[in-house]
Amino acid sequence: MRRMASESRRSQMLRGVLDLCLLAVVVDEPAYGYEMTRRLRERGLSTVGEGSIYPLLGRLEREGLVATHREASDGGPPRKYYSASPSGRRALAEGVRAWRDVRGEVDSVLATIEAEVA
C-alpha cells in the first residue's frame, strides 16, 4: 500500500515536468520516441514510460513546441523525429526557471522537516 502511494506520488510529480524533460533531451539533437526514452534513462530518469511519452509528444506537437520530420531508418520504415521548435525552446527556458524556483521553495520546507527527523 505504501509502495503504491509512493509510486503514485512520484508519477504525479513527474507528470508536471515530463514535458520539460522531453524538450530538454531534444533541444540539442532531434530524436524519435524510443530514443528519447533511452536519453532520459541515461540522464537518470529511469521510471518513464507507462504510455505517457507518446501522448505527451502528441500534445507538444499540437501546441507547436516540437517540430517533426521523417528520416529513413536502417532497414526499416522511416522514423518520425522530434526536435524543439523556437517556441519550445522558450517554453523550456521558462519551465526550467519555474522548476528551480519551486524546487528551492519545497527544499526549504522539506529540509526543515528532514532536520527534525534526523
Added chain:
Amino acid sequence: MPDLLAEEMATELDSDLAEAQADGVSATEILGESDPRRFAANWAGERGLVSEPRPPKRRRRIWLWIVVALFLVLFATWLALQAVGSGSATSGPSVEVTPPRRVSVPNVIGMKACRAVRTVAHSGVDDWRVIGHQHGYTCDLVVVGQSPAGPAGHREAAARPELDARSARRRRHRRSRRGLRRPTPANARAAARDRAEPR
C-alpha cells in the same frame, strides 16, 4: 480519425517497439499496463486528431441546484402563507376577541337596593349581583357596601360589581316635620284645602 494519421502512429509505435525489443525492453515497459484502446485514444486525443470525450458532469453541481431549488420552493411557500394569513383577516370566519369593556361603577352605598340596582344597570354594567341574598332581595334593603368601591365620583372597574345590601332600620321620614305627607287621597284633599286657605 484519418487512416493516414492512424497508420503513421502505428508505424511509429511499431518501429520503437521493435527497437526496444531488440534492446531487451518489453512492450509493457514502453507502453505501461494501460489498455491498448485507452492508450491509442489518449494518444490520438493529445494529438488533436479526435474530439475529447465530454467530462462527466459534476454531481456536486446537481446537488447544488437541488438545494437552490428546494430553498426557492420553501421561500415561495412562506410568501404564500404570509399572503394568505394577511388576507384571511378581511374574509372568511375569524375569531373576534372582544376586549374587556370598561364601565364606570357608581357609588351606591346608602341607596336602597332597588334604586342601587337601577343605578348600576344604567351605568352600563350588565353583570352584577347582590351578595348575601341568593334568593332575592327586597327593595327596602339599604346598600352598605360595594365592591369595587365607588368614590364620590365614579371609579372604573372591570370586575363584576357586588352590592352588599342589608336590612337597616328604616328611616322614618318625619313627614310631619318637613310638612310632607304620605300621598293618600285624604292627604291630597287636605293639602288642597291648606293651599286654598291661607294661614
